[in-house]
Amino acid sequence: MGVDVDPARRSIGARRNPDSADAILEAAEAVLVEAGYAGFSIEAVARRARAGKPTIYRWWPSKAALLLEVYQRQKRVDVPDTGRLEEDLVGFLKNLFAHWRETSSGSVFRSLIAEAQSDDAASAALAGYALGRRSHTGQIIERAKARGEIGVDIDSALVADLIASFAWKHLLTNQLDEDEATIRKTVSYVMRGIAAPGK
Amino acid sequence: MGVDVDPARRSIGARRNPDSADAILEAAEAVLVEAGYAGFSIEAVARRARAGKPTIYRWWPSKAALLLEVYQRQKRVDVPDTGRLEEDLVGFLKNLFAHWRETSSGSVFRSLIAEAQSDDAASAALAGYALGRRSHTGQIIERAKARGEIGVDIDSALVADLIASFAWKHLLTNQLDEDEATIRKTVSYVMRGIAAPGK
DNA sequence: GCGATTAAACGAAACGGCCCGTTTTCAAGC
DNA sequence: GCTTGAAAACGGGCCGTTTCGTTTAATCGC
Numbered sequence: 001m002g003v004d005v006d007p008a009r010r011s012i013g014a015r016r017n018p019d020s021a022d023a024i025l026e027a028a029e030a031v032l033v034e035a036g037y038a039g040f041s042i043e044a045v046a047r048r049a050r051a052g053k054p055t056i057y058r059w060w061p062s063k064a065a066l067l068l069e070v071y072q073r074q075k076r077v078d079v080p081d082t083g084r085l086e087e088d089l090v091g092f093l094k095n096l097f098a099h100w101r102e103t104s105s106g107s108v109f110r111s112l113i114a115e116a117q118s119d120d121a122a123s124a125a126l127a128g129y130a131l132g133r134r135s136h137t138g139q140i141i142e143r144a145k146a147r148g149e150i151g152v153d154i155d156s157a158l159v160a161d162l163i164a165s166f167a168w169k170h171l172l173t174n175q176l177d178e179d180e181a182t183i184r185k186t187v188s189y190v191m192r193g194i195a196a197p198g199k
Numbered sequence: 200m201g202v203d204v205d206p207a208r209r210s211i212g213a214r215r216n217p218d219s220a221d222a223i224l225e226a227a228e229a230v231l232v233e234a235g236y237a238g239f240s241i242e243a244v245a246r247r248a249r250a251g252k253p254t255i256y257r258w259w260p261s262k263a264a265l266l267l268e269v270y271q272r273q274k275r276v277d278v279p280d281t282g283r284l285e286e287d288l289v290g291f292l293k294n295l296f297a298h299w300r301e302t303s304s305g306s307v308f309r310s311l312i313a314e315a316q317s318d319d320a321a322s323a324a325l326a327g328y329a330l331g332r333r334s335h336t337g338q339i340i341e342r343a344k345a346r347g348e349i350g351v352d353i354d355s356a357l358v359a360d361l362i363a364s365f366a367w368k369h370l371l372t373n374q375l376d377e378d379e380a381t382i383r384k385t386v387s388y389v390m391r392g393i394a395a396p397g398k
Numbered sequence: 399g400c401g402a403t404t405a406a407a408c409g410a411a412a413c414g415g416c417c418c419g420t421t422t423t424c425a426a427g428c
Numbered sequence: 429g430c431t432t433g434a435a436a437a438c439g440g441g442c443c444g445t446t447t448c449g450t451t452t453a454a455t456c457g458c
Contacts, residue, residue, distance in 0.1 A: 017432075038317040043417055052434045057419070113371060114313050118237040127372055158384055162365060169364035172312060173326055185357055189392035216407065216452085242442055251409045256444070 024049045024056055028070045033104045037111035042066075064119035071112050071125075074105045079136050085144035085194075089163065089187045090180070092136060096167055097176045097183070110171060130164060137163045150194050162190055215258050223248045223255055227269045232303045236310035241265075263318035270311050270324075273304045278335050284343040284393075288362065288386045289379070291335060295366055296375045296382070309370060329363060336362045349393055361389055 027049035032040050042063065046053045060066040077099040080091035100106030116122040129135070137160040144150050166186055170176055226248035231239050241262065245252045259265040276298040279290035299305030315321040328334070332341055336359040343349050365385055369375055 020433075036317050041417060042419080046434095050434085052436095053419080054421085054435095055433055058433085110316055114316060117309055117313060117371070118235050123373065130368075130372065155384065158381075158388065161368070162361065162385065162388065165364035165368035166361060168371070169360070169367050172316070172367070173329065174322065175326075182357075185354065186361065189357065189361065189389065191392075193388035193391040219408075240442055241444085245409095249409080251411090252443095253410095253445080254408060257407080 020049075020051060020055065021059065024051055024059075024066075025070055025073055027051075028066055029073075029104050029108065032070065032107045032111055036107065037114045040067075040111060062119065062121070064115050064122040067108075067112055067115050068122060068125055071108050074108055075099075075103065077105075077136070079140065081143070083147070085140065085149050086187060086191050088140045088144070089137070089191070090184050092140060093163070093167060093183045093187065094180060096136075097170070097178065100171055101176045106171060106176065113168070113172070130161070135160050135164060154194055159190060159194065163187075219248075219250060219254065220258065223250055223258075223265075224269055224272060226250075227265055228272075228303050228307065231269065231306045231310055235306065236313050239266075239310060261318065261320070263314050263321040266307075266311055266314050267321060267324055270307050273307055274298075274302065276304075276335070278339065280342065282346070284339065284348050285386060285390050287339045287343070288336070288390070289383050291339060292362070292366060292382045292386065293379060295335075296369070296377065299370055300375045305370060305375065312367070312371070329360070330356070332356065332359075334359050334363060353393055358389060358393060362386075 024045060028040075028045045031044050031048055035044065040063070042053055042056055045051075045066070046056055049056075056066065060069065077092070078095045080088050080095065082088055082091065100109065112122055112126060116126045138156050141150075141154065141156040141159055145152050145154065145156070170178060223244060227239070227244045230243050230247055234243065239262070241252055241255055244250075244265070245255055255265065259268065276291070277294045279287050279294070281287055281290065299308065311321055311325060315325045330337075332338065332355055337355050340349070340353065340355040340358055344351050344353065344355070369377060
């Protein structure tokens with residue numbers, strides 16, 4: 001008569017069926033792409049995964065938790081390493097926009113931002129990923145520092161935040177089809193801020 | 200005994216009761232602030248406004264339409280005009296963050312961004328408001344051009360887009376409490392891109 | 399002018415439907 | 429036998445719509 005997992009064991013001895021979990025996560029991703037965040041319901045995911053709702057609720061306590069795990073499964077975008085900061089940044093943004101456009105990552109990330117507006121867990125996760133040197137852009141800038149291309153006094157977090165902001169806004173306003181020239185000009189502006197002597 | 204409006208005449212002879220419309224718009228704003236976008240339902244707005252749902256549906260065909268009108272009723276943020284570009288930009292961002300923090304505008308704008316992810320009308324509106332010289336930041340930059348502070352070849356739209364992106368991301372990640380130093384440093388970076396000679 | 403007429407918007411209530419999150423039941427497998 | 433999970437049913441909320449009387453306010457005849 002096993003109905004539910006003992007809540008106390010949920011995080012200890014319980015292990016979920018990998019096949020089933022995979023099917024659910026894949027279904028969640030598919031629903032997100034096809035119906036968008038507005039159509040992302042546990043019911044829809046369960047239907048698509050041919051799973052029962054209790055199965056989903058057993059392993060993911062909230063919509064945000066499921067969304068977060070879908071996000072973490074996403075393939076990462078390629079981070080170029082050309083040896084030149086500007087090329088790395090332009091290349092990264094090009095890759096990122098293409099990645100968001102051509103895979104499900106764009107839908108997933110947009111939904112995560114949306115969910116973060118009302119769910120604390122998603123909000124915290126989003127804040128964590130955006131933190132300075134842990135971000136892809138932050139790493140690119142740190143590398144440039146390491147090889148002496150820019151001064152070590154540059155505030156990587158600030159520059160990374162600016163570039164991430166640019167990417168976010170273009171994702172949220174459906175402007176991922178920016179041509180390379182726009183990306184390049186934008187990066188160039190930010191770069192000049194790095195290269196120019198402080199006022 | 201007239202019962203309802205003929206749809207064909209809806210846009211001709213129809214008039215809506217200003218008092219009722221006001222009450223609905225105010226209720227919508229209040230619901231948005233108190234329950235957030237997730238709790239923003241037509242039903243909740245009607246309850247709060249002591250209005251019938253049909254009344255709302257009669258005048259606003261969608262949630263997005265209602266949200267847009269609430270947004271348009273918002274007080275505008277003060278745009279400083281000190282005669283110095285950098286001061287204007289820093290002052291504007293400070294005002295904007297405070298405005299978003301301390302009034303309902305932050306909630307309203309966040310909801311508008313969220314709605315734009317699934318509604319074309321909201322999306323188009325958002326894209327329209329963000330367009331270069333029509334934006335507040337665009338105006339500040341154009342003024343600086345007009346008084347010769349910066350070159351006329353500066354791409355106002357690009358710089359305005361960067362600054363708007365920064366503001367958006369900080370709104371969406373609940374980072375509106377940035378101290379003035381962070382804002383000033385960010386503006387300073389962008390400003391250097393303007394002041395420095397092109398590569 | 400002014401009261402009667404009539405059109406229109408109004409609040410309230412109820413509808414069928416969908417999805418929520420939860421609980422119960424029951425079949426299958428390690 | 430014990431765990432797992434699929435299926436079904438639950439109470440509840442909101443959806444968008446329709447149908448009621450009722451109230452407000454322009455229009456028109458006198």
